[in-house]
Amino acid sequence: MTLFAALLRLGLGGILLYAGWAKVQDPTDFAIQITNYRLGDVWAPWAAVALPPIELLTGALLLLAPRRSPWLQAACLVALGMFAVFLAAVITVVLRGIDISCGCFGGDSGPVSWITVARNTLLCTATAALLWYARRGGDSSVTAP
Amino acid sequence: MVSVLVRALILVAAGAVAGLVGNAVRPDRVALLGFTTPTTCEGAEAGVREVSVTEGQALCGTPGLVFADARSAESYARGHVAGAVHLPCDAKGRGAVDAIAQLDEGTTVLVYGDSTEAARAVADSLARRSRRPVLLLQGGFPAWDSGGGACASGACEACGTGDGGHAHDTGTAP
Incomplete structure (x- = not known):
């Protein structure tokens, strides 16, 4: 396993575990954060309840799954899906000029800005790189991008 | 795949x-x-109603109403509204929510701080999360004190139990 891929797993898994843990502390607050995005209110409490455990599970798998396991690829895929949805959401917020807290890591996560967009883009790219690596079966002869 | x-x-x-x-x-x-989907920006609609010192004094001693001090523990110890519980405020306001959760169901909470605005975030947070009626004292403790409201001083005996156990303090202003 390349050092780069190991760092990606550590970083992305850690971020997801931290984000999931922060959100699971106060689902009501997270539901309110979601409604602040003004993308529809009906599904906000459902997302607030379901998303944190998915982040926790995905983060744990990114950290712990054997490198040749299809579960690592599945975790990469789910993480990529989540980061892509988050990226789309923060882009719409910035474009609509809504001034809200991002809620990315619980209650005090700072405002949504182009920095948030850049951070999510970076996360998407990193997850895609890790997925690519995992698809290659974690072959150590593969050089990570 | x-x-x-x-x-x-x-x-x-x-x-x-x-x-x-x-x-x-x-x-x-x-x-x-x-x-329900209140947001911090819509604190007023979320159930926080501002009350004047005069109105607050009239409410003092009302059954089912508790004064809650959103200032620092040091400020609280120097002087607070008689009977007020101190809200242990952490970064996310969870401490305050937990403290209020221990009060009886349906208790109205009258929050005050160093000023109206200083306590607004806590009041909004309580209104959103504790599902209790929340009032906010206009002018905060300085207004209450200068308006001659009943004060007490000393450590918060009820803190941690949330039973409002010193709700009958009759101390004097510091």
Whole structure:
């Protein structure tokens, strides 16, 4: 396993575990954060309840799954899906000029800005790189991008 | 690739089910149906009503109403509204929410700080999360003090128990 891929797993898994843990502390607050995005209110409490455990599970798998396991690829895929949805959401917020807290890591996560967009883009790219690596079966002869 | 997709779906489903089950058993669960959507920007609509010192004094001693001090522990010790519980405020206001949660159901909470605005965030947070009527004292403690409101000083005896145990303090202003 390349050092780069190991760092990606550590970083992305850690971020997801931290984000999931922060959100699971106060689902009501997270539901309110979601409604602040003004993308529809009906599904906000459902997302607030379901998303944190998915982040926790995905983060744990990114950290712990054997490198040749299809579960690592599945975790990469789910993480990529989540980061892509988050990226789309923060882009719409910035474009609509809504001034809200991002809620990315619980209650005090700072405002949504182009920095948030850049951070999510970076996360998407990193997850895609890790997925690519995992698809290659974690072959150590593969050089990570 | 199919097996990976199936595993990804299993992962999402397992997380979602864990979340739903976890929500069903936790005391501060989210109302999945009929969730109300107040935001901090809409604090006034979220149930926080401002009251003047005069109105606050008239409410003092009313059964089912508790004064809550959102200032620092040091300020509280120097002097506070008689009977007020101190809200242990952490960064996310969880301490305050937990403290208020221990009061009787339906208790109205009158929050004050160093000023109206200083306590507004705490009041908004309580209104959103504790589902109790929340009032906010205009002008905060300085206005109360200069308006001749009843004061007490000393450490918060009820802190940690939230039973409002010193609700009958009759101390004097510091």
